[in-house]
Every structure is written in structure tokens, then in C-alpha cells.
Amino acid sequence: MSDVSGLSPTSNGLQLLVLSNGHGEDIIAVRILQELQQQSNPPDIFALPLVGEGRAYQKLNIPCIGSVRTMPSGGFIYMDGRQLMQDVKGGLVQLTFSQIKAIRRWVSSQKRLGNKTAILAVGDIVPLLFATFSDANYAFVGTAKSEYYVRDEVGLLARKSKAARWENFSGSIYHPWERWLMSRRRCLAVFPRDSLTTEILKQWLIPAFDLGNPMMDGLEPTVSPQQFYSADVQQKELARPLVIALLPGSRAPEAYTNWKVIMLAVSALIASFQKRDAIHTSKSLVFLGAIAPGLDCNILSQTLQSQGWQPHSQSPISLPDANTLIFKQSNAYLLLTQQAYNECLHWADTAIAMAGTATEQFVGLGKPAIAIPGDGPQYNPAFAEAQSRLLGPSLILVEQPTEVAHVVRSLIKEPDSLQKIAENGRRRMGKPGAARRIAECLLERLW
Known part of the structure; x- marks a missing residue:
């Protein structure tokens, strides 16, 4: 400048x-x-x-x-x-x-x-x-x-x-x-x-x-999330995918380290939904990686493939980003996008977050986020603890990535809790x- x-x-x-x-x-x-x-x-x-x-x-x-x-x-x-x-x-x-x-x-x-x-x-x-x-x-x-x-x-x-x-x-x-x-x-x-x-x-x-x-x-999506619902919404609501946003932060190299931690949580979550006693076992999982433009998706893709994700040509969700990278593992899909940030926030049911602003914006839309403290310099334990006070019950802190699966399943079982979380997030972040x-x-x- x-x-x-x-x-x-x-x-x-x-x-x-x-x-x-x-x-x-x-x-x-x-x-x-x-x-x-x-x-x-x-x-x-x-x-x-x-x-x-x-x-x-x-x-x-x-x-x-x-x-x-x-x-x-x-x-x-x-x-x-x-x-x-x-x-x-x-x-x-x-x-x-x-x-x-x-x-x-x-x-x-x-x-x-x-x-x-x-x-x-x-x-x-x-x-x-x-x-x-x-x-x-x-x-x-x-x-x-x-x-x-x-x-x-x-x-x-x-x-x-x-x-x-x-x-x-x-x-x-x-x-x-x-x-x-x-x-x-x-x-x-x-x-x-x-x-x-x-x-x-x-x-x-x-x-x-x-x-x-x-x-x-400025968070309005350009495409309605209804595009991945069938015509009979009420009948098919339970069959629609569970959509989870992945928010690793925007600052390199910290975001790449955060991404590896988030992927451990993703793997544990997929394994949890594959168990016979899992809730809504018929649901497929869709993970939306909201990646900052300044990050290198090739580095993130390498982490994905090292954990068993395979490049795929089709997705149950069509993001308004022609450069979206699609991966599949079992009945789960993972999409990496650097141009559909708003859609990732609006379409997701919950988020696995290791970010500052993105986490607060997600919560402000009335949705629960699950946070895993990292090594910093930004998203370290002190920052995550302070953010949990700022956002109240809308941000759920876990100590280990493997704990995310339990939190997600608990949220699915508690619709009343989700309503309180929605009201809390909108009140704390405003209209x-x-x-x-x-x-x-x-x-x-x-x-």
C-alpha cells in the first residue's frame, strides 16, 4: 500500500x-x-x-x-x-x-x-x-x-x-x-x-x-440450502445429510496444523456414525471445509488423502464454486472451497472450529460450534477459553478431537438445547x- x-x-x-x-x-x-x-x-x-x-x-x-x-x-x-x-x-x-x-x-x-x-x-x-x-x-x-x-x-x-x-x-x-x-x-x-x-x-x-x-x-448465501432437499421436505428431512462446517482458521502455518487436528475429529465422527447403535445411522455426513483464500488447498488435500479420503467427482451438495475439491470416504463426503464461505456457514448444522471470526459468525447464525484448542499463536487454549465465555453455550469446548463425536450425537438428541443455542448466538452477535x-x-x- x-x-x-x-x-x-x-x-x-x-x-x-x-x-x-x-x-x-x-x-x-x-x-x-x-x-x-x-x-x-x-x-x-x-x-x-x-x-x-x-x-x-x-x-x-x-x-x-x-x-x-x-x-x-x-x-x-x-x-x-x-x-x-x-x-x-x-x-x-x-x-x-x-x-x-x-x-x-x-x-x-x-x-x-x-x-x-x-x-x-x-x-x-x-x-x-x-x-x-x-x-x-x-x-x-x-x-x-x-x-x-x-x-x-x-x-x-x-x-x-x-x-x-x-x-x-x-x-x-x-x-x-x-x-x-x-x-x-x-x-x-x-x-x-x-x-x-x-x-x-x-x-x-x-x-x-x-x-x-x-x-x-455480508454473510448472505448466493444459493439456497434447500437445493439439497428433495421436493417432499418433511418426509425426507431425516434422510438429508448431516452437514458439518470445518473452520481451521485463516493464518498459515497455524491453519495447516489445525486442519490435521480437525481431521482427527472428523475420522472419529465418521467411525461413530458407522456403529450399529449410532443415532440416525442412515444419515450420510457432509463436511464443508471453509478455506481462506490465502491458504494452499494442496497441503490440506495431502492431509485428507493420508487419512484415507479419495478424490471424487460427485457430491450431494453443489457449492457455488467451480473449483470445489470433492473427497469421499465410506458414506461421508468432504468438500474444500475457497469461494463459498457464506454457504458453508449457512448450510452446516454444526461446526468443528479452530478459528476466531469464522467461529463467532457461525454462532451468530444461531448454530452450535465445537472447538478444539490448538497450539496457537491464535487459537490456543487461552484464546479458546476466552471465546467460550464470549459465546456462552453456543461454543462447546473439548480437550481432544475424539470427543467431538460424542458432542455431535448429544446435540442431535436435544432439539430443545439447539433452540436455546440458536437464541443465545443471535443475541450475543446481533442482527x-x-x-x-x-x-x-x-x-x-x-x-
């Missing part, structure tokens, strides 16, 4: 600078910006991705105002102190100072031109801190924290560790210094990720708006359309 000055001719329009600190945060920011660009009087938009190269912004032709660089950790420094040291050696400190200077330079230059300026910070305390000391009005989309990490609607969650009390020592998952940044006069809007967090933040007179979570936007609602509120507040 090229470094540009961010200067523009004097205009009556709003000049908006977006700060984000991670690939997922970039995507959320872009969803909001796309909605902003659809408004009748959109702002002129600039960006500064604080982590990574900000490729998501390039698709909207949004110019970058400062230096960008991919750090060794990929943005997961809070997971591991060693990752932080690698980033420091890779120039993190110098990059941070140059970014702070770029922000202040951009604000000053726009003000000299007589333009109205504002900053949209997306992520955690880092972009929020940069926005606070930018000398411009700002808004904050809080993607990293939720009160669900420490409480639910009933009250505080029971925690074993004394260190865990630190997370909520001041009455909120957001610490006093973070709330101070959100309560400054120039902070005109805060968009928490869920209703519970919004309710708590309002206790400190923070301008918090409960408009939903943009993570649930689609948040990006549009946030965009409209931003223009109203920042103009």
Missing part, C-alpha cells in the same frame, strides 16, 4: 481517517466504509492500518496516509510475549512512532485547508488511543472487548484464576483508562459489539450506541445490518 499525504482540496465535506489494527478489524472497517460511500453526502475517506498492509482498503481504493508493515506476529502479540519481542525486533516501535506522526500530520494539514476532520478507530485501545491524541473528533468501534467475557445477563461468571478478577476489577471489561478515552469531549460515538456491553458503558455517560456487530453483515446503521449514525454525529 502506497504512502500518500492525504491532502485534498478544500471542501465542505467531512474528511474521515480510519484507524484499524488487524485483518479482521480492517474488514469490519471496510464494511462500514462501504455503507458510508452509499450515503447521499459521503465523506472523503483515508486509512491507516496499524497492523498489516491493509489490503482490504485497497479494494475500495482508499488511500493510506502513512507507513504500513506486516509484523512477525501477524497481530497476535497479546497472545504471547515472545511474539511481542519478535515484533519489537521487526521494527514495531519505529512503526508506531511514524504512524502517530502521520496521524497528527494528516489532521493538521486538513485543518490548514479548512476541512472538517474526524477519525474512526476500529479495534481495541491502540487505535482508540491514537484517535484520542489526534486533536480531531473521533468515534470508536470496539471489536475486541465484550462484557460477555466476564458476565452474562444473570451476573458475573465464575472464574478459577485470581488473575481473571483483573478483567472486571472496575465493574466493566473496559478498564477506567479505556472508559476515559471513550468519555472525552471529542469522542462523539462509541459502538460496542453487543447490547450487554452498551448497557454497561452507558453507566459512565459514554456516548454508546447499540447498533449491532458488523461481523454479521445483520449493523454497518449501515453505524454509517448513518457516524454521519449524524461527526458532521
Whole structure:
């Protein structure tokens, strides 16, 4: 991404600078910006991705105002102190100072031109801190924290560790210094990720708006899942395949290691359904591997074939992806796709997950996910445990891949439990359309 000055001719329009600190945060920011660009009087938009190269912004032709660089950790420094040291050696400190200077330079230059300026910070305390000391009005989309990490609607969650009390020592998952940044006069809007967090933040007179979570936007499938049902849906419902999404994450090489772990769970699940006493033994199993575009499907295919899967020409489900790879083993099918992510989430009954955003989006659709902690740096035991608190009963943690089969069979036997899981997931992740609602509120507040 090229470094540009961010200067523009004097205009009556709003000049908006977006700060984000991670690939997922970039995507959320872009969803909001796309909605902003659809408004009748959109702002002129600039960006500064604080982590990574900000490729998501390039698709909207949004110019970058400062230096960008991919750090060794990929943005997961809070997971591991060693990752932080690698980033420091890779120039993190110098990059941070140059970014702070770029922000202040951009604000000053726009003000000299007589333009109205504002900053949209997306992520955690880092972009929020940069926005606070930018000398411009700002808004904050809080993607990293939720009160669900420490409480639910009933009250505080029971925690074993004394260190865990630190997370909520001041009455909120957001610490006093973070709330101070959100309560400054120039902070005109805060968009928490869920209703519970919004309710708590309002206790400190923070301008918090409960408009939903943009993570649930843009997930509509292009093809209806009804295409693999027969015409007589009611009669054939029990005969339809049990569809399970496989979510190994998007970051290499971790995702390849996660894939091997997931395949152990898949093998155990197939064996369980082949037993005479298995529930719904007539059901075939269909596994949908939702593979990030940046991963190499050849590596994943090698793992499949080493565990007895054979390439196949036909599938009971036709994904809208001409490059789908199809494999078969016994009465089970496995499909690898890098272009039908939304269909994988919508068509699956449950998921075997070792991912961050994908797991949360799946749960937000009202479905149960089964998670297996990995070795990290992202999807390690600490991350998985925290995610299980965030998502509540919708995310079921198991210690070993072989335990997945028991969980799946239990879910099939408990339709009442599935209904509660569906309600829980939708409540915690919110309804689609948040990006549009946030965009409209931003223009109203920042103009």
C-alpha cells in the first residue's frame, strides 16, 4: 500500500481517517466504509492500518496516509510475549512512532485547508488511543472487548484464576483508562459489539450506541440450502445429510496444523456414525471445509488423502464454486472451497472450529460450534477459553478431537438445547445490518 499525504482540496465535506489494527478489524472497517460511500453526502475517506498492509482498503481504493508493515506476529502479540519481542525486533516501535506522526500530520494539514476532520478507530485501545491524541473528533468501534467475557445477563461468571478478577476489577471489561478515552469531549460515538456491553458503558455517560456487530453483515448465501432437499421436505428431512462446517482458521502455518487436528475429529465422527447403535445411522455426513483464500488447498488435500479420503467427482451438495475439491470416504463426503464461505456457514448444522471470526459468525447464525484448542499463536487454549465465555453455550469446548463425536450425537438428541443455542448466538452477535446503521449514525454525529 502506497504512502500518500492525504491532502485534498478544500471542501465542505467531512474528511474521515480510519484507524484499524488487524485483518479482521480492517474488514469490519471496510464494511462500514462501504455503507458510508452509499450515503447521499459521503465523506472523503483515508486509512491507516496499524497492523498489516491493509489490503482490504485497497479494494475500495482508499488511500493510506502513512507507513504500513506486516509484523512477525501477524497481530497476535497479546497472545504471547515472545511474539511481542519478535515484533519489537521487526521494527514495531519505529512503526508506531511514524504512524502517530502521520496521524497528527494528516489532521493538521486538513485543518490548514479548512476541512472538517474526524477519525474512526476500529479495534481495541491502540487505535482508540491514537484517535484520542489526534486533536480531531473521533468515534470508536470496539471489536475486541465484550462484557460477555466476564458476565452474562444473570451476573458475573465464575472464574478459577485470581488473575481473571483483573478483567472486571472496575465493574466493566473496559478498564477506567479505556472508559476515559471513550468519555472525552471529542469522542462523539462509541459502538460496542453487543447490547450487554452498551448497557454497561452507558453507566459512565459514554456516548454508546447499540447498533449491532458488523461481523454479521455480508454473510448472505448466493444459493439456497434447500437445493439439497428433495421436493417432499418433511418426509425426507431425516434422510438429508448431516452437514458439518470445518473452520481451521485463516493464518498459515497455524491453519495447516489445525486442519490435521480437525481431521482427527472428523475420522472419529465418521467411525461413530458407522456403529450399529449410532443415532440416525442412515444419515450420510457432509463436511464443508471453509478455506481462506490465502491458504494452499494442496497441503490440506495431502492431509485428507493420508487419512484415507479419495478424490471424487460427485457430491450431494453443489457449492457455488467451480473449483470445489470433492473427497469421499465410506458414506461421508468432504468438500474444500475457497469461494463459498457464506454457504458453508449457512448450510452446516454444526461446526468443528479452530478459528476466531469464522467461529463467532457461525454462532451468530444461531448454530452450535465445537472447538478444539490448538497450539496457537491464535487459537490456543487461552484464546479458546476466552471465546467460550464470549459465546456462552453456543461454543462447546473439548480437550481432544475424539470427543467431538460424542458432542455431535448429544446435540442431535436435544432439539430443545439447539433452540436455546440458536437464541443465545443471535443475541450475543446481533442482527445483520449493523454497518449501515453505524454509517448513518457516524454521519449524524461527526458532521
